[in-house]
Amino acid sequence: MRIAINFIGTGNYLKFFPRYYETFMEYFAPDCDKDFFVFTDGEFDGELPVNVKIINSSENKDVKKSDYDNRYTLTYHSIGGLKRFGEIKKIRDQLADYDWYIYFDADMYCLTETINYEDFFDDSKTFFGVQHPCQNPDLCNFTSVSGSDLPFERNPESLACVTVEEQCDDVYLQGCVWGGKVPQVLDMIEDLDDRIIKDLKKKIMTFAHDESYLNRYRNENFQEFHILSPAFAKPGDMPDDAFKFSAKIIHSPSDKKQILNS
Numbered sequence: 001m002r003i004a005i006n007f008i009g010t011g012n013y014l015k016f017f018p019r020y021y022e023t024f025m026e027y028f029a030p031d032c033d034k035d036f037f038v039f040t041d042g043e044f045d046g047e048l049p050v051n052v053k054i055i056n057s058s059e060n061k062d063v064k065k066s067d068y069d070n071r072y073t074l075t076y077h078s079i080g081g082l083k084r085f086g087e088i089k090k091i092r093d094q095l096a097d098y099d100w101y102i103y104f105d106a107d108m109y110c111l112t113e114t115i116n117y118e119d120f121f122d123d124s125k126t127f128f129g130v131q132h133p134c135q136n137p138d139l140c141n142f143t144s145v146s147g148s149d150l151p152f153e154r155n156p157e158s159l160a161c162v163t164v165e166e167q168c169d170d171v172y173l174q175g176c177v178w179g180g181k182v183p184q185v186l187d188m189i190e191d192l193d194d195r196i197i198k199d200l201k202k203k204i205m206t207f208a209h210d211e212s213y214l215n216r217y218r219n220e221n222f223q224e225f226h227i228l229s230p231a232f233a234k235p236g237d238m239p240d241d242a243f244k245f246s247a248k249i250i251h252s253p254s255d256k257k258q259i260l261n262s
Contacts, residue, residue, distance in 0.1 A: 001032045001117065004098040004182075006088060007039070008080045009106045010059050012260045014042035016106045021052065023110035029117045037094070039079060039087055053094070057087055080106065082200075082209050085193035092186050101186070102179035108233070108251050115232075115248055125226035127180035127188065129173035129218060133230035133243060136170065141242050146170050152219075153212035158204045159195035160212035168222045175211035176251050177233050188217060 005024060009017055021036060028034070039057040048054070057079055079087045088103070095101055100121065122128070134140050135150055145151075150172045152162040179185055192213045199206065206212035218225045234247035236254050253259075 001029070001100065002098045003029060003032050003034045004095050004101045005034055005036050006101065006103045007036055007106055008057075008084060008087070009038065009040045009042070010057060010079055011041070012262075013080065013106045014040050015259050015262065016109075019109045020104070020106065021049075024104070027110040027112065028115050029120065030114060032117060035098070037091060055091055082196055084210055085189045085196065085213075089186070089189050089193055092189075095182060095186060098182045100179060101182055103177065104249075105176040105251060107253060107256055108176065108249055109253065110249050111247055113248055119248075120228065120232070122226035126184050126224040127218070127221065128178065128226040128228055129214060130177040130228040130233045131230050132172045132174040133234060133245075135172040135174075136230075139230055139244055141244065151208050152215055153206045153208065155204065155206070157202065158199050158206055158212070160199070160206045160216045162216050162219050166219060168219050171227055173211065173215050173218055173227075174230075174233055174251075175209070175214055177228065177249075178214055192217060 007017060007020060009015075017038065017040075024036075025034065033051075035051045035053060037053050037055060039055045041056065041058040044054075059078055084103075120128075131139070134143055135145055137144050137146060147170060148164045148167070150167075150170065152167060152172065153160040154163065155161055156163065180188065192210075195213055195216075196210070208215075229245065229248075230243075231245050231248045233249060233251045234243060234245070235252050236247075236250040237252050237256060
C-alpha cells in the first residue's frame with residue numbers, strides 16, 4: 001500500500017515536523033510505503049529524506065507570536081484551518097498514484113506502540129475520521145455532551161449544517177485526523193473547499209471551522225465512513241484521568257506552547 005501523509009506547518013508549526021516524521025515513520029503502518037507532503041513557508045537544515053515532498057505555501061495573514069495563543073485566530077484564517085482544503089487540492093495530481101491519503105495535524109506524534117495497517121484502516125470503507133475525544137461522555141470524564149448538544153453546525157444557511165433531524169448518530173469527528181481512498185478522498189477535498197468558499201462569500205463562519213464541513217460530509221456519506229478510536233487523537237495537554245482510553249497518537253502535546261514560542 002502507498003500512503004500519502006499530509007503535514008501543514010507554516011510559521012512556527014514547522015517545528016513540530018521532526019518528531020512527527022520520526023514517529024510516524026517508525027510506528028505507523030511500518031509495512032507500507034509512506035510519503036510526507038509538507039506544506040510550509042519555512043526552511044529545513046540539511047538534506048531531507050527522499051519521501052519528504054515540500055510544497056511551498058505561505059499565509060495571507062501576518063502571523064504574530066500572540067496568534068499562537070488564540071484558539072481560533074489561526075484556525076479561521078490560516079492554511080491549517082479553513083483554507084486547508086483549498087491548499088491541499090493544489091497537489092491533486094501528485095496524490096493520484098497513492099492508495100490512501102491521510103491528513104494529520106502538525107502537532108501530533110505516535111507513541112511507541114506499533115500501529116499496524118489493520119489497526120487503522122478499514123478496506124471496506126472509503127473514508128475515515130477520528131471520533132472527538134472530548135465530545136462523548138463514554139470517552140471523556142468531564143463532558144456530558146450528546147445528541148442535539150453536539151457541536152454540529154446548526155445554521156441552516158451554511159453548507160456545513162447538520163440539523164438535529166438530519167443527525168445520523170452521536171459520533172462527532174475531530175478535524176485533526178481524516179482521509180480516505182484515492183481518488184474519492186480527493187473529490188471530497190474539492191467538495192469541502194467549494195462549500196467553504198461559498199459560505200465565506202455569504203460571510204457565514206461555521207461554529208467549528210473546517211471540522212464542521214467534515215462532519216456534514218460524513219453525515220451525507222454515513223455508510224462510507226470508518227470511525228477511528230479517539231486513541232488516535234488523545235489530547236496531550238490534559239491529564240490522563242480525564243479520559244477513559246489509552247493513547248496511540250498524541251494530539252496537542254503538553255509542550256505545544258513552548259515549541260511554538262521558542
